[in-house]
Amino acid sequence: MSFSTLRLEYDADLATLTFNRPDKRNAISRRMIEELLAALDEVEGSRGRVLILTGAGKAFCAGMDLEALKALAEESRHSLLESKGPQDALAHSSEAHLADSRRTASMFRRIYSFSKPVIAAVNGSAIAGGCGVATVCDYTLAVPGAKFGYTETRIGFIPALVSVFLVRQIGEKRARDLLLSGRLFDAEEARQIGLVNEVVPAERLMPRAQELATSLLEVSPTSLRHTKRLLADFSQKELDRELEVAIHANARIRSTADFGEGLSAFLEKRQPHWRGQ
Numbered sequence: 001m002s003f004s005t006l007r008l009e010y011d012a013d014l015a016t017l018t019f020n021r022p023d024k025r026n027a028i029s030r031r032m033i034e035e036l037l038a039a040l041d042e043v044e045g046s047r048g049r050v051l052i053l054t055g056a057g058k059a060f061c062a063g064m065d066l067e068a069l070k071a072l073a074e075e076s077r078h079s080l081l082e083s084k085g086p087q088d089a090l091a092h093s094s095e096a097h098l099a100d101s102r103r104t105a106s107m108f109r110r111i112y113s114f115s116k117p118v119i120a121a122v123n124g125s126a127i128a129g130g131c132g133v134a135t136v137c138d139y140t141l142a143v144p145g146a147k148f149g150y151t152e153t154r155i156g157f158i159p160a161l162v163s164v165f166l167v168r169q170i171g172e173k174r175a176r177d178l179l180l181s182g183r184l185f186d187a188e189e190a191r192q193i194g195l196v197n198e199v200v201p202a203e204r205l206m207p208r209a210q211e212l213a214t215s216l217l218e219v220s221p222t223s224l225r226h227t228k229r230l231l232a233d234f235s236q237k238e239l240d241r242e243l244e245v246a247i248h249a250n251a252r253i254r255s256t257a258d259f260g261e262g263l264s265a266f267l268e269k270r271q272p273h274w275r276g277q
Contacts, residue, residue, distance in 0.1 A: 001042055005032040007056070008039050014213050015048030022057025027065040028129050030100070033107045040110055049221050050213040051114070053137060054121040054206070060146065061130025064104070066155070069254075070263045097251040104129065105161050105247050109239070112136040112165060113232040115225050117216050121209040122146045122187070123202070132162035135169060135195060138228075141209055142187040143202040148195065149184040156262025156272065158253045160246040164239065170194050 001008075007018040017039055019026035043051055055061055111118060111133065120126075120137035125147045134140050134148070142148075150166070152159040159166075159179045167175045170193050178185070190196040200208045216224065253259050257277040265272035 001038060003035045003039060005029065006035050006039055008042065010046070010048055013047055013049045013217050014052065014210065015043045015046065015050070016052045016054065017043070019053075019055040019061050022055075022059070024065065025059035025062035025125070026055045026057070026130070027062045028104075028107075028133075029065040029068055030103065032065075033103050036107055037110055040114060044115055048116070049224075050117050050119065050216050052119045052121055052206075052209050052213060053111075053133065054209070055123050057124070059124040059130075060120075060122045060126040061133055062125060063128030063130045063132075063151070066263055066266060070267060094251065094255075097254045098247065101161070101247045101250040104250070105243050108132055108136050108161055108165065109243065113228075115228055117213075117224060117228070119209050119212055121205050122148075122196070123205055127184075128152055128157075128159070129162070132159075132165070135162060136165050139212060140190075140196045141198050141200050141205060141212070142190060142196045143205055144187055144199055145202070146187045146190075147184050148187070148190050149182065150178050151182040151184070153180065154182040154262070155266045156253075156256065156258035156260070156274070158249055160250040160253075161243065164242045164246050168235070 003020075005019070005021055007020045009016045009018075017036075019032070021027060021029070021032065040051075117139070118137045120134045120140040122134050122140060122142035124143070124145070126134045126142075127147070127149050128151050131148050131150055134142075150159040150162060159182075163175065163179055166179065169175075170178075174193050177183075187196055187199045191199050198208065257275045258272075261274065262272050
């Protein structure tokens with residue numbers, strides 16, 4: 001299958017999936033999510049036994065495509081203004097945001113519960129949703145210059161979906177710091193708090209990812225598959241419940257004035273003027 005936002009390559013039993021929107025710093029669009037889910041299905045049915053995720057260009061992934069998010073928000077706003085039935089328009093708007101939120105949640109959940117080991121080779125900035133992708137992989141390697149951050153609160157958004165996974169990864173106290181402040185942090189701090197397994201020189205990133213993949217290829221594929229399933233089963237019910245709460249929170253925030261202002265300010269490269277609404 002061919003992809004427009006991704007590049008999928010195989011080398012014997014190793015699959016490498018590259019986010020391929022370098023001009024957009026590999027921002028996650030609706031099309032990218034759809035292609036990513038299709039690519040994961042393809043890898044799952046292939047001879048590939050280990051998957052490496054990385055990014056083309058200077059960034060790993062800059063998070064959600066904010067221009068697309070703004071377009072969806074404006075479309076919903078116009079529907080409300082033009083509709084003769086405000087309640088119907090409001091319901092349609094809510095459904096659109098819920099569907100978009102569920103789509104993103106399905107991406108995180110699919111990577112997290114993928115039946116084969118997933119290695120993130122973070123070649124540059126992993127911000128917001130991109131940081132979320134790095135969080136849900138089994139292993140995360142990063143170059144020293146990589147920047148991480150769950151920056152949603154800085155643009156009037158909410159890091160709802162990734163919070164479900166992050167608290168499990170690093171504990172609530174550390175997660176609160178990163179999620180509430182939206183601050184950026186470097187690869188070494190990410191390693192110290194348990195988000196990154198290894199910090200690797202840029203020229204060694206892909207060779208090291210391939211070495212790690214080779215070590216996993218020496219393990220029984222049946223054992224790996226069953227171990228991953230076991231780990232997923234431990235938290236399946238809690239994840240389902242918490243993700244449902246997060247999906248609704250993610251959708252609700254999009255109707256606030258601060259969300260609209262935050263997106264506009266970011267895209268216009270200016271300071272936001274928060275209204276607290």
